[in-house]
Amino acid sequence: MxxxxxxxxxxxxxxxxxxxxxxxxxxxxxxxxxxSVGSLSESNEKRDEEKKHSFAVSYLINSCGLSTKSAILASQSHLVLFQSPERPDSVLNLFKENGFSNAQISKIVRMHPLILLSDPEKTLLPKIELLRSVGVSSSELITILSSNPFLFKINLKKRFIPSYDFIKSVLLVDEKVLTTLKRSPRAFLSNVTTTMAPNIALLRQLGAPPSTISFLVTNFPSEAFIKHTKFVEAVHQVREMGFDPMKTVFVLAIQVLLKMKKPKLESKLELYKRWGWSKDMALAAFKRSPNCMLSSEEKITKTMDFLVNKIGWPSANIARNPSVITLSLENKIIPRCSVVQILLAKGLVKNNLGVGTFLRPTERIFLEKFVIKFQDDVPELLNVYQGKMSSGCRISV
Structure with missing residues (x-):
């Protein structure tokens, strides 16, 4: 010892x-x-990892166009570590061969750095080929995938194909399925059997026609794919308000409630009450045009102020045409009101002209009925409509 x-x-x-x-x-x-053999091993592993980080960062900057900050974050938080360019080069080449620009490739890598470690032939190419096979054009395909690269992570057999097939069983035609895909590619990341399927089953149980269900899925796929418990809650609220499941406005109201929390909806109703609407008027307006509640409080205030205080339209008139609140103030409401002001001042249209009569029509119909029709009498109408002149008039109702 x-x-x-x-x-x-x-x-x-x-x-x-x-x-x-x-x-x-x-x-x-x-x-x-x-x-210690262990100490040497740990030291070597640390040096190897540092080399991988350094190489990956350099590659992300020089080959993928990422900023230094983005490259460092990608190599650290996403563990995108590699010591040779073979695999990432093959991924970039696949994108280039399929028409992706350098900027689009950079965006994909920035959003989903791990894609550089994917197998191009087994993982990436099959998704591209599937989208082409169902009718997605090359330009649409590039737009969809560069904005939603997480679609590359979807398992084709377990997730994407079942989702596509179910949506087609609801919409019947490929064109509508593609519209749904383009509007909400991320919706296809959901499990259709636990989200959309029970939501559609509930609507059918309530008697909603295929056209109404198709309208929901095509126009609001994110809401159609939402968690079933949330969907049930929104449906319950809409039914309590008196909406008819047979009408398209029923699913319009559902998607509004799914986008807004209840306190926010109540705040909007209170705002409309400050403009003279009673609770019943506000509810009736919501039932006519649910989307009027989606406008921001600032947008509602500016539109109501213009129509009520500057143009002189009664608040009750707007409550009967609530969809006008969703229109662009600068691009539609003000130009069209300017034209109508002149026509009213010259007695060319009736004084009791409803606000929805000229604010709701399409551009072509408005031009035909309120500009071209009176161009001989009022040559400056088109210039007023295009904002090149001020009408200087006021509508009196």
Missing amino acids: FGFLCSRQLLPLKHRRTHLGFLQQNGFFIVKSFT
Whole structure:
């Protein structure tokens, strides 16, 4: 024991962090020092990882067009580590061969860095080929995938194909399915059997016709794919308000409630009450045009102020035509009101002209009925409509 203590005291400082091995010869302990194999292994692994980080960061910057900050974040948080360019090069080449620009490729990698480690032939190409096979054009395909690269993660057999087939069973035609896909590609990341399927079953149970269900899926796929418990809650609220499941406005109201929390809806109703609407008027307006509740409070205030205070329209008139609140104030409401102001001042249209009569029609119909028709009498109408002149008039109702 004495020999061991003396030997340990005589060890140089540099050996204090080494492990000690002992051999017994002739009754004495002989000290044998050796460096830890584990320490060497950990040190080598650390150096290898640093090399991978350095190479990956350099590659992301030089080959993928990422900023230094984005490249560092990608290599750290997403563990996109590689020491050779073969696999990422093959991924980039696949994108280039299929028409993706450098900017689009950079966007894909920035959003989904792990895609660089994918197998191009087994993982990426089959998704591209499937989208083409169902009618997605090359330009549409590039737009969809560059904006939603997480679609590349979907399992074709377990997720994408079942979702596509179910949606087609609801919409019947590929064109509508493609519209749904283009409007909400991320919806296809959901499990159709636990989201959309029970939601559609509930609507059918309530008597909603295929046209109404098709309208929901095509125009609001994100809401159609939403968690079933949330969908049930929105349906319950809509039914309590008296909406008819047989009408399209029923699903319009559902999607509004799914986009808004109840306190926000109540806040909008209170705002309309400050403009003279009673609770019944506000509810009736919501039932006529549910989307009028989706406009921001600032948008509602500006539109109501213009129509009520500047144009002189009664607030009750707007409540009967609430869809006008969703229209662009600068691009539609003001130009059309400017034209009608002139026509009213010259007695060319009736004074009891309803606000919806000229704000709701399509561009072509408005031009035909209120501009072209009176161009001989008022040559400046088109210029007024295009904002090149001010009408300087006020509508009186």
